[in-house]
Amino acid sequence: MFNRILNLLEDSDRERLLKYLEPVALPRLAVLSEPDQPQEFSYFPESGIGSIMAVSPSGETVEVGIFGREGMSPPNSLFEDDRAPFKVFMQVEGNGHKIRNEHLFAALVSSRTMRKLLSRYAQTLFVQTAYTALTNATHHVDERLARSLLMVHDRTAGDRLSVTHDFLAGLLNVRRPSVTTALHVLEGHRFIVAERGQVTIRNREALQAFAGDAYGIAEREFTRLIGSMR
Structure with a gap:
């Protein structure tokens, strides 16, 4: 499994x-x-x-x-x-x-033991939700998009992410044109390649550096409580 x-x-x-x-x-x-x-x-x-x-x-x-x-x-x-x-x-x-x-x-x-493991997972969801709210309130849409792509990458086998503009707009709580503009910014930095319905991560390390403190706290909490996500 x-x-x-x-x-x-x-x-x-x-x-x-x-x-x-x-x-x-x-x-x-x-x-x-x-x-x-x-x-x-x-x-x-x-x-x-x-x-x-x-x-x-x-x-x-x-x-x-x-x-x-x-x-x-x-x-x-x-x-x-x-x-x-x-x-x-x-x-x-x-x-x-x-x-x-x-x-x-x-x-x-x-x-x-099962209750303990699932309770730990519940804690990671609480932290993810809290830091999504914080990031949406305090970070630029480009940084928020970088965070969202990293989160999807964490949960995907390989570097090709099957993501639509609608999905990303929902994650960021913005309109589709804002997603398009932010994708162009990340592409311009050569962090990603964006195609219709798909984003390929080219340089995860640089993308994570660009996201800054928008990404990482929820992920560290997951690692502390459960282990590596990838």
Whole structure:
């Protein structure tokens, strides 16, 4: 398995889940959970990128987190809760495993080590969300785009990222023209190559230096609590 959480489970915990895990395709725009609706399954991706969206009563949305092969979703499942006011869907297609929440919740109740690992993952999501808010408030869109591309790269095998302008605009909470302009800036520095529906990372080290303190704190917290993301 290529899911980080499943790989890090104690052998006994993994065996407890294996008989209930079902392989699942995760196509782009597949909805994993709707706001305030009971959720039957939790998902452990092995590839692809998902988005966690906050939704206002009037239907306005903003992206508050992403996840991929390093984690799982929906985040409320980490607390044995079957609903939350978030929408969760796939931004980049992939595959993975799903499990009925009744089986996941029973396993969490019976295993302290599983609860500890998933609680640590929950902490990394809290930190990611907090620093997304901070970065959106304090950094230029070019630096924020560099951070977003690094975050997607962390969750992708290889240097080619399947990202659309709409996805990046949602991550940055800006309009598509701002994404186009920022991509041109990063291309001009030769950090990336941008093509339709795809960005290739040419120089990750330089891209990370350009992002500055917009990137790194949430990632260090993940490493401290769980281990390497890539």
